[in-house]
Amino acid sequence: MTATSELPVSGMPIAGSLDRPFLSVNDLHVAFPTEDGLVQAVDGVSLSVERGKTLAIVGESGSGKSVTAQAIMGLVNRKSANVTGEIWLDGQELLHMPQGEVQELMGMEIAMIFQDPMSSLHPFYRIGDQIVEAIRAHRSIGKAAARRETLEMLHHVGIPAAERRIDAYPHQLSGGMRQRVMIAMALINSPQLLIADEPTTALDVTVQAQILELIARLQGEFGTTVILITHDLGIVADVADDVAVMYGGRIVELASTTTLYDLPEMPYTLGLLSSVPRMDQKLPERLDPIRGNPPSPIRLPKGCVFQPRCDYWQKVPGEACLTVRPELLESDPDHWVRCHLKAEERKQIAHDVKQILAGGPE
């Protein structure tokens, strides 16, 4: 995985070039004008994903992760939001594409699974008809053929008695079944990119693992690239190749999953990891939540956005954390961190925190 620099890179290779990653987002900004002021939901996000890989975007509510996903999907209303930057998918730039062409890609090349399958399925239409509609929006095949394909897909995503369920309404299915239907609907046109926006948040814990396994299995079969949006670091470890941690509309740390779990460097990531209960370790006295609340997206702090909640900003000489926005810099190869602390200091802090969490010397 590569992370491109903050600024739009000039002289980038043109469409279809081999060394361009499958999906790359360059300096994406999304701002919503509101009566209280401009809400800068996404503030300069750059990331890329190789074909067939899974990128997890992790963050709290309001960190901009969902808006990033919706911008990639083309679901951010261009009339009500200011969107700038570039989104390249397989050689095509999406943000400046005419609406009609974006519509052709939506549901065909890019598909999305949403958080709450109950509210994301139309309550008045049979699930089979909703999937058939997704097929026929993009391919001119007959209703009967589309229905056969739908049935096959419902079997494939593990819906028992699919012959009967195809004519069920969403409210007649359980939460897990509904999310399977959403997955079937998203994958029915074999999209190359699947964006899963908190696909397990609204589900029972017992069902969560099944759904993630299903996504992983289908990803293997179809060779789909997946972006997994979540606030739950617990589910990321098993499924993602890379992780981008977002805070205040920016990426604050970006690394491969193993690196991020073993050597987190940004204090925020550290805080997230320490607030997740771990089954494989002795439980610490208590979980260690990150104090304070996420910043208001209208009045972001002038310096580091995380500074008001950071325990370590006073270690930085001067008042850099209060006045200067840190850049996302490459700390180690393919490990990008946005923090004013020196790399050695960050590693030391991470080491100490892990010791405490593991119940080591206080």
Add this chain to the structure above:
Amino acid sequence: MFAYLVRRVLLMLMLLFLLSVSVFLLFSILPGDPARLTCGKACTPVIIEANRHRLGLDEPPLTQYVKFVSAIFVGRTFSPDSPEPIKCDAPCLGYSFNRHEQVMSLITRAAPVTFFLAIGAFVIWIFVGLSLGIVAALNRGRLGDRLIMGISLIGYSMPAFFLGLLLVFFVIIKWQFLPFPQYISPWENPFQFFQTMLLPWILLATLYAAFYIRLTRNQVLEVLSDDYVRTARAKGLPERTVVVKHALRAGLTPIVTAAGLDLAGLLGGAIISENIFNLPGLGSLAVSSITDSDLPLITGITLLTAAIIIFANLVVDLLYAVIDPRVRVT
């Protein structure tokens, strides 16, 4: 489903029964003697007593009520002991002694006028209300939205008689685009029928469309931000399909409720429009029956209007289940 229907119809009959009892009671305790009103200036106590007997008003209220209800099913003969008994065939809703005509035939003559008036206006206001409501919702906050909402506010707050008189004054009298309304059945002279009905339709449609524009706009705005509309967009469906098939359909329930009851209300008579445009419909009939204190006619029209509204309620409830599969009629 069948059990539900049976239950609802029974409930409907019970409502009608209670209603007829209260209408009857109301008229028997009201001041004013119906028998006194039957003969005008020529009244003498003897004639009044004779008429009271002919009307059956000298009988106890319960007997009067039983006779009234049984007449609906088996017909009735008024003043059977007089030389000219009045026969009223089932379904008999009574006999208007002011007009010397059966209430039922008065109603069946007026009902088609009101029916055509209501249906025509209904079609126009639903079409205009839904389409302008959608347009306003999709342009929320922008010029188109404000223009539509502004105009609909005017339509909403304009009194019917004022707008009606404006239409009559300008279109008919001043510019003479249309002849003065003279109702004729559409089967007889479709052209004149349309000429007559055009302005009443426009008047009623304007008054009602204003409300439906607001309702539709609010409904569409509410569901447009719902998750399943986002799903529909994510499927790559054209915006038109997203708005009409997914958003509007989901917000349809309150619109259908309002439409069903409004239409039912209009079918009972559009009093102001019918009077302005000289239409011999149920509204005009109701007004003149009241000014004449024609009790049998008032009773008949009241019951008919109530029956229409109760029936419309049932239809609306059944439509819920058609629109929303989560609603189960049991």
